[in-house]
Amino acid sequence: MGCFGRTFALIVCLILALPVQGLTLRVGVYDNYPLVYVDKAGKPAGLHVDILNAVAQKEGWTLDYRILSWSDIYTLTERGLLDVATSMVMTEERRQWFDFNRIPVATLWGQVVLPADSPVKTLQALDGARVGVLKAGINGIHFQKLVARAGLAPKIVPYDTYQALLKAIQSGELDAGVINSFYAINLRDYPGVVTSDIVFSPSRVGFGFPKGQHEAVRERIDSWLTEWKGRPDSPYGRSLLRHGLVPAADGAGGDADTGFRDDRILWGLSTALGVVLIVMFVRLRRRLLDQTSQLMATLMENRELTRTARHSDDLLQGVANALPDLVWIMDDQARFVKRLGVQSTHLADDPEKLIGMPVEDVMPPPHGQRILDAVGRSLESGETQTVVMEFVSKRDRKLHAFEVRISPVEPRDVHRKIIAVVRDITHEKTLREQRDMDHRLLEAFAHAMPDLGFILTVEGVYVAVIGDESLLAAPAHELIGRNVRDVLPKQVAEALIRTIQESERTGRLETFEYTLEVPAGTRHFEARISVPRHPESVTGQERHAVLVSRDITERIQAEAQIRRLAFFDDVTGLPNRKAFQDNLERMLLAARRKGVTLALLMLDLDDFKAVNDTWGHPAGDLLLREVAQRIRHLLRAADVVARLGGDEFVIIQDGIHSVGDIAVLCGKLMSALEMPVKLEQAQVRPRASLGIAISEGGEVDSAELIRRADLALYRAKEAGKGQWAFYDERLSDQFAEQVTLMQDLEQALESQDQLFLVYQPQVDNETGRIVGVEALLRWQHPERGLVAPTRFIPQIEDSHLVHPLGERVIQLAAKQLAEWDRLGVAPDSLAVNISAAQFRDRQFASRVLVWLEDALCDPARFELELTETALLRDIEDVSKVMGVLSGEQIRFSLDDFGTGYSSMVYLQRLPFYKLKIDKDFIRGITVNSHDREIVRAMITLARNLGITCVAEGVETAEQLAMLRAWGCHLSQGYYFFHPMTADELTAILTGKADGLDSSARLVAPDAFVR
Incomplete structure (x- = not known):
């Protein structure tokens, strides 16, 4: 080589030896402990990472670590999208696509791992076995070449990570797996997986680079490895020591003189x-x-x-x-x-x-x-x-x-x-003993629970099942490993998967209800689902959902029974009075919206009492059922027919084109009803009277329409049996009377002595003690005398008088309660009825608190009564007002319970302290099984919800005995007390009741102790 050539070579060597300053390298890392891995803090670690970090610090490089699967690292490095691949086996075949540093970091072997109970001892025993390998992993490639040369044909299953491969061996999905000899260190984390005696293909491991790139980087890494290998105090030696490894005896490369060949x-x-x-x-x-x-x-x-x-x-x-x-x-x-x-x-x-x-x-x-x-x-x-x-x-x-x-x-x-x-x-x-004890305690707890318990993957695969197998879609052992989509009906399975995904996304507890056919029959369930979040440092592990499913069949059935008993007549199967009222309101609203005419027909059987008296109630019930069937047969599907009670029926028709349509219907009804009905003892020919009221465009409200139909029915009866009549405006003379009455009531508000309160006690059914009082408004007219509450109170709700009257009642009641408190005889609670209109007033809550404070009244003893009608109209406003007042310890009771569709919902959503069963139900419990079942169901519901139950309108000892037997807490009615003045009740509360009128005295059963 000439002088110029030697000089040029020297310059190149010096340049390559200089640090490559300011360089940023994209480095791929994956799970291959201890050569490279991600530690518990989520940071790259391992022998290769320690070396690369040390070199980067020396050379002034910036390292951008990318945590990926090995197959992704292989592909991205080949394409030049990664600069460095850690822990890559150096092979001649790979040199077509990659460059490597010269000095290997370590030397490793291919290692076959097996289940602990595997009988496999030799390579030949793997013929036909399921063997897992790492995607694009060199040991898997060498293994496939090895078995091919041996004429063996195992089933090769590729995996993205060694973790997934080893889990597959644990679960029995694989018969064997191929890893590298260093990664075998991790088998302590995979119980039941052991190394075999089958090892093969020693390989050198170093850093991989895109072909033709980063020559200077490779030279600097080799330079530092040459210096550090063999030195225990170097970054290389310290990393070996930290990971429990003995450094490989790889030299720095280079030729030696032949004189040292023997050495x-x-x-x-x-x-x-x-x-x-x-x-x-x-x-x-x-x-x-x-x-x-x-x-x-x-x-x-x-x-x-x-x-x-x-x-x-x-x-x-x-x-x-x-x-x-x-x-x-x-x-x-x-x-x-x-x-x-x-x-x-x-x-x-x-x-x-x-x-x-x-x-x-x-x-x-x-x-x-x-x-x-x-x-x-x-x-x-x-x-x-x-x-x-x-x-x-x-x-x-x-x-x-x-x-x-x-x-x-x-x-x-x-x-x-x-x-x-x-x-x-x-x-x-x-640890094992503690873990076993924890497992036994958890298992005992799970078996003691009445609910079903499941652990599923977030994809819906059953992992664990605990519970009564009669409530499972399949035996527990058959569910494990199966997906819910293969077990449950499609609609239920999809809802379950969506709920799991929602819980996984939000981290919240999610619920949904479903119905399932199980060995125990058709059952209703409420599922609660939670997907626990893994710590941020834990990556690559499968997430699971915890599902607790409660059998709510009895609750669903009880709610359905209460609704059925509350809204349908048990004799005829027709809607009852409460359902009729709701249907009438709904159809009137539709008539107003559409501008159509609606008709209300009120029907009363003539001489029905004679049938009951002559042949008994079974014969009367048979007649009622036949009449109901005949009426239904003549009506359209959209028409409503209901039984109000006794022998009273009502029919609602909308979309009426003319009065003639109604007349035709009345004629058909009369003819159909007069057909003979065969009873067991005789044959009767029933007759009926009909009263009809018309509402054009729904301008007449339900109460007025019923009143008009009732007046028309009265007129028909006056005309003789089997007649029908329309409402006549001349029947409305009482309207003028009502207007006059409301004007007088407005003047009464300005007076201080016409309006006053009477009080009716509520009695503990077990002890007979007075524990509560209801305040009732009375009106002493200067000319008319005592005006019946039914004449003026129903008219107040939709008038401008509702607010001043409500204020007067609350103020009077609060003052009286404060007076009783001063005397030391105050009952536990004093209740005042509140209208829906009062709750619509946004200032109502603050005004109540001011009135109570002015009266020096203890709010914890003050109780406000609401009707279901008020709740149905203004549930959101009512909820806000109740929330404010409850925060001040004022209690609430639900009056006339059972008269609306959504009673159970409101009991759950609103803070009710008492539930009052309407007197219409109580009146019939001694003679009517329908009323008995309704009342018993309501009492059970109240007790289960922790709400005090009050029976209104108790008038007989027989009624009281039944209520006590069913567990009703309190009673109110004439059997105990008529409504009385404050002075009369004060005398009773203070024990000075002698000389009072008998109507105000307690009718005390002998079983009560006063």
Whole structure:
């Protein structure tokens, strides 16, 4: 080479030796512990990362780590989208697409791993087996070439990560897997997976780069590796020590003089031996303890066979020093010959004193004899023997658990030795026992729960199932491993998957209800689902959903029964009075919206009482059912027919074109009803009277329309049996009377003595004690006398008087409650009825609090009564007002319960303290099974919700006895007290009730104790 050529080469070498300043490298890392991995903090780590970080610090580089799968790293580096691939095996084939640094970081082998109970011992045994490999992994490629050369055909299954591959072995999806020998260290995290004796294809591992790129970077990495290898205090040496590895004996490269060839051969032999021992050490670190013993035996044999190789004995001692176990060499009489490693022993303070001593003289009985027997069995069979024992350590005087693995050293001759590997398993044993106890407690808790418990993957695969199998879609053992889409109806399965996904997205507890056919029949369930979030440091692990499913069939059935009993007549199956009222309101609203005419027909059977009196109620019920069927047969599908009670029926028709249409219908009804009805004892020919009221465009409200139909019915009855009549305006003379009455009421508000309150006590059904009082408004007219509440109170709700009257009632009641409190006789609560119009007032809550404060009234004793009608109209406003007042300890009761569709919903959503059963239900419980079932269901519902139940309109001892038997808390009615003045009730509360009018006195059952 000329002068210019030598100068140019020197300049190039100097340039390559200079640091490549300001360079940013995109580096791909993946899970291949300990060479490269992501630590618990979510940061890249491992031997390659430590080296690269150290070089980058020296050279002033910036490293941009990308955590990917190996197959993605392979592809992106090949395309130049990554600058560096960590832990890439250097092969000639790969040099077509990649460049490598010259100095390898480590040397590793391909390693076959198996389930712990696998019978596989040889490569040939894998023919036809399911074998997992890493996608684009070199060990998988070498393995496939190896089995192909051997004429074997295992089923190869590729995986993105070693983690997924090892989990597949644990779950039984694979019969074997191929990993690298270093990654075998991680098998401690995969119980049930062990290394096999099948190893192959040693490979050098280093850094991979895109073809033709980063030559200067490669040279700098090689330069630092050359300097650091062989130095324990270098970044390379410290990383080896931190990860429990022995550095590979890879040189820095370069040619040596031929005069040293013999020394190089000897050094190569020692290096090869060192590499073999390193590989065996890596396998030894993470295999079961029996493989540890076999490895040590193999090391002993190799040491004898290669005495001339330098450093082998030191390396053997280094391997033992790196083990977490205590390793002893013993003779065939179980005498201690030599201790390997530096771990302390629990057998003596000075381990050297044990040399030459038999094991039975060292270990406490009977453990010494057990070790001696295990030595004999191992020598005889040539197999590893395991002994587990517990004794008090001589070093710390504490009880320890130990596992001893005993393996014979080959060959079989008179000088045979034993390798005994002793591991302190105290901590593992304690953890295992605690884990077992936790598992048993959790299992006991799960079985004690009445609910079904499931753990599923977020994709919907069953992982664990606990619960009554009669409520499962399939037996528990058949569900495990199956997807909900394969088990549940499509609609239920899709709803379940959506709910799981929603919980995974939001991190919140999600619920949904579903119905399922199970061995126990059709059942309704409420599912609660939560997807626990993994810590941010945990990546790549499958997420699971926890599902608790509660059987709510009885609740659903109870709610349906209450609705059915509350809205349908049990004799005819027709809607009852409450359902009729709701339908009338709905159809009037539609008539107003559409501008159509609506007709209300009120029908009353003539002489029905005579049927009951003559042939009994069963005959009367049969007649009612026949009449109901005939009426339904004549009506359109959109028409409504209901039974109001007794022999009263009503019909609602909308879309009426003329009065003539109604007249035709009335004629048909009369004709149909007069047809004979055959009873068991006789044949009757029923007749009926009809009253008809018309609302054009829905301008007449429901109450007025009913009143008009009732007046028309009265007129028809006056005309004789079997007649029908339309409402006549002349029947409305009372309207003028009503207007006059409202004007008088407005004047009464200005007076101080016309409007006053009376009080009706509420009595504890068990003790007879007065525990509450309801305040009722009364009007003493100067000319008319005492005006019945039914004449003026219904008209107030939609008038301008509702607010001043409501204010007057609350103020009077608050003052009286404060007075009783001052006397020390105040009942637990005083209730005042509140209208929906008052709740629509946004200032209502603040005004109530001011009125109570002015009266010096304790708000905790003050109670506001709402009707379901008020709730149905203004539920949102009511909820806000109730929230404010409840915060000030004012309590609420729900009056006339059962008269609306949504009672159960409101009981759940609103803070009710009391539930009052309407007197219409109470009146019939002694004679009507329908009313009995409704009342009993309401009492049960109230008790289950923790709400005090009050029965209104109790008038007989028989009613009280039934209510007490069903668990009703309180009663109110004439059986105990008529409404009375404040003075009369004060006398009763203070025990000075003598001389009061009998209508105000308590009718006290003998069973009550006053």
